[in-house]
Amino acid sequence: MHTNNDNLLELQDLKVSFFTKQGEVKAVDGVSFSVGKEEIVGLVGESGCGKSVTSLSIMRLVPQPAGKIVSGRILFKNEDLMTKSEDQMRQLRGDRISMILQDPMVAMNQLLTVGEQLGEPFRFHDKVKGSLRDMCIALLGKVKVPAPESRVDDYPFQFSGGMSQRALIAMGIANNPDLLIADEPTTALDVSIAAQVLKLMKEIQKETRSSIILITHDLATVAQICTRVLVMYAGRIVENATIKNFYKKPAHPYSKGLIQSVPVLGRPVERLFSIDGQPPSLFEMPEGCRFSPRCSRAEKICFESYPPEIMLEDNHSVACWLYAGN
């Protein structure tokens, strides 16, 4: 894979393993993708397929000491993050690369005020100009928390779920990062609040011109704000497509299954579609394509070796033997 200078972030053959008593668990096994400037990329997959681990690796925050980035390169603005020291990484975190965590109700320290925590990205990157409190109030206003002047002194447990999530987003965008990783930002919220939060994220992205990696297992979320979709399965990327292509002509059988299993409003169905079987155990990966045991169109070769990445057209690639002939 060649290095494209326009890319903000580029992962090359990233492998992350967890070393447990039962053996090595390859949570992420050779993931390569890139994120362009001002792009919103959706990273989709089932629970445990390695989405979150991938994102934590970008921040170099894989849980230690069990987890380890085994190999691969993480190029951010053409600099390899793997070669950075912990101190250099700390300079980047919360400043150039930022992250929004999953569950807003537990993501904040309940014993510190929201303002205290919101101010952290400023304080630890020497960005405080004037009053830190005013900066936090402005930030809360930016994510549309009502009455930010009084809210800034509240504790996280006084915030509702939607407001906590806004506060987390505020913390993520505090220093206008180049890359914002949102790890299931709407999973813990109800649908109407989730829609508001997504709208807010899109607005902010337009304003700050940052790139976003949106991690989710909800295809509706992806459809709302993403420009490109990466489908992950059992530690690998199986399909990489623009949003249009993904919904119109998904190539990988797994992607097809995913789209089919979303119930459509107003179209009554007897039985919801589901993909047969279970995702493979991370301890015993199938030899060939990881999806082969569940795939209805699997052939002999699928069980023998892992398919290469095949370009279908510009900006649409898939890892599946079905397309190897063309």
Next chain:
Amino acid sequence: MIHLFKKKKKKDTRPKGGIRLPYVGFFCLGIFFLAVIFADVIAPYDPQEGDLFSSTIPPVWQEEGSLAHILGTDMLGRDVLSRIIHGSRMSLLISVGCILFYGSIGVTLGLISGFMGGRTDMVIMRMADLWLSLPAIIVLFMLASVHGPSAKTIILTFGIMGWPNYARIVRGECLSLKERDFVRLARVAGCSKLRIMFSHILPNIMNTIIIMATIEIGGIIVLTASMSFLGLGTQPPSCDWGLMLAEGRQYITYASWLVTFPGLAIVITVLGFNLTGDWLREILDPKQKLR
């Protein structure tokens, strides 16, 4: 339909009247702190000044007792009540000094150990194991005899000996807290490790630390009293309950009040701290059992 099958309410197995216990503790501590704060006002006599003509007067309810010395006097004619009241200050000074000193060492090492993990953790924890395997009393004897017995020596030696308990408990809490999302969020925001340890994790462990401190203070008062009793703690003529016990020991057959009342003072204070500690644990940390 799960909600239809409501769980049978568990029977409250707490002993009846348990709720009144803290008041006993508060009462004991109340007396203790009154004595500490108002020692100069309450004490009828100067604790150091004796009058050999009024030596070994028994307490007021015995035949030869007099109202002038409610709890009697010792061999040198010093008022026992005044000495006990002033002795409370020494107990508090030493116990709080010890707790602050070894508590802060223990908490810091525990936080570092739990948060850093890996080799640092191993080194600190093995050191704690080593420390716990040393017979504390013997080390105390040794240090006290090398540095000369005094209140300062007691605080220092206890400080050196006492940290592993704190370190272990703080480490345990830290291990579970550091996997929580708020720590990850702090790291994502670019906080330094020091900031995470002391501003994010420490406030979350504070409950445990306070409970431990309250419970341990009782133990320390007993220990310092034993040290003084053995002649390795505070030295005469200062007022210290353990020292009073030691001095009164030889006259126990005919002047039992010389050991009874200092002993009672120790019992009441320790009981007060322990009951209050238990009560604090119950309200601050209902899920956790300490040791």
